[in-house]
Amino acid sequence: MVVEAGDPRLQLRRETTTDTPESSARQGWRGWCNQALGLSLAASAAERASRARRARIQRPLETHRTVAVLQLKGGGGKTTTAYHLAATAGRVRGGNILAGEFNENQGTLAERALTANHDRTTLDLIRNLETVTRRTADLVRYVRPQGDDRIHVLASPPEGTDRTRVDGRSVRAAHETLRSLYSLILLDTGNSAQSSTWRAAVDVADSLVLVAHNREDDARLLEATVAAVQAEGHGQKLARSVLVVSNTATNNTERLTRLREYAEAVGLAGVVVIPFDKSLQEGRAFHYDALHPGTVRAYEEATATLTDQL
Known part of the structure; x- marks a missing residue:
């Protein structure tokens, strides 16, 4: 069969085939056809976007980096955000990655992450810090491996910590x-923001992640969080910071617009909205594979945007 230059089938062929192996589809029906039939169908726009996000996440870091996840409110989504950003980085880039809970109040990370064969916490590590050398083997007694998420968790005690031991120093x-x-x-x-542990975390951080739900009180707290960072003399870190907004079931688009405009006004590097996902609600245990595909894409974009600043 001869296909004329103006035939729409020729344009379709150009859009869906490729001579470059790395451009070939590996996902979806195109990927199946390539593997099963030996074709060279080009990756879809969605697959290309996914590859681009993952490439950004996998960009090598020149040295160690620390990120503080901030929100001046309990139950504001800090733990969920910190864990899933770490887990996304662990799944996509690998390497030694830690989600650590450092505060003087009751923590929830131990309850929501995978359990370990011990119940030691941040407080135990601090109490025995002089016995810990700079070898990973010494930390096995304190951290909790997270399976397929390929990260470690260091959690605060669920009942709260000893404030005389857990301080900024x-x-x-x-x-x-x-x-x-x-x-x-x-x-x-x-x-x-008055806590010495909060101040220390902001001080040692290279970048910040500001967290908010799509709610009016969280919008006000976001401004208070930014003001606290500036008051501590770390306003320059805002330019390397990312706002992660967890959407609610009501999806107030007008408020989302205001949050984006505020983030731009104070010079944040980016804003990423995490869609409402039932698997993240009600304090349930974290299970990355239960996330909706749209949620995974959003966490990948948030992690990529953060990595861009590191």
């Missing part, structure tokens, strides 16, 4: 040890 000391063992640390912080 101890956070800095623990971070100094941990940064020699992990290429990327995401710090789940407390709820008070």
Whole structure:
């Protein structure tokens, strides 16, 4: 059969075939056809976008990086965000990645992450920090491996910590040890900007992730969080910071627009909206594979945007 130059089938062939192996589809029906039939169908726009996000996440870091996840409110989504950004980085880029919970209040990371064969926490690490050398083997007694997410978790005690031991000085000391063992640390912080642990976390961080739900009170707290960062003398870090907005079932688009405009006004590097996902609600245990595909894409974009700043 002869196909004329103007035949629409020729344009379709150009759009759906490729001579470059790395451009060939590996996902969806096109990927199946390529594998099963030996074709060279080009990757779809969605697959190309996915590859681009993952390439950004996989970009090598020149040195260790620490990210503090901030929101001046309990139950504001910090733990969920810190864990899933770390898990996305673990699944896509690999390497030594830690999601650490450093605050003087009751933590929830231990309850929502995979359990370990011990119940030691951040407080135990701080109490025994002088016995921990800069070897990963020394941390096995304190961290909790997270299976397919390929990260470690260091959790605060569910009942709250000893405030006489967990302070800004101890956070800095623990971070100094941990940064020699992990290429990327995401710090789940407390709820008070007056706390020495909060101040220490912001101080040691290279970049920040600001967290908000698509709610009016969270929009106000976002402004308070930015003001607190600026008051601590770290306003320059906002240019390397990302706002992660967890959408609600009501999906107030007008408020989302205001949040985006505010983030742009204070110079944040980017805004990513995480769609409403029932698997993330009601304090359930984290299960990455249960996330909706749209949620995974959003966390990939958030992690990619963050990595761009590191």
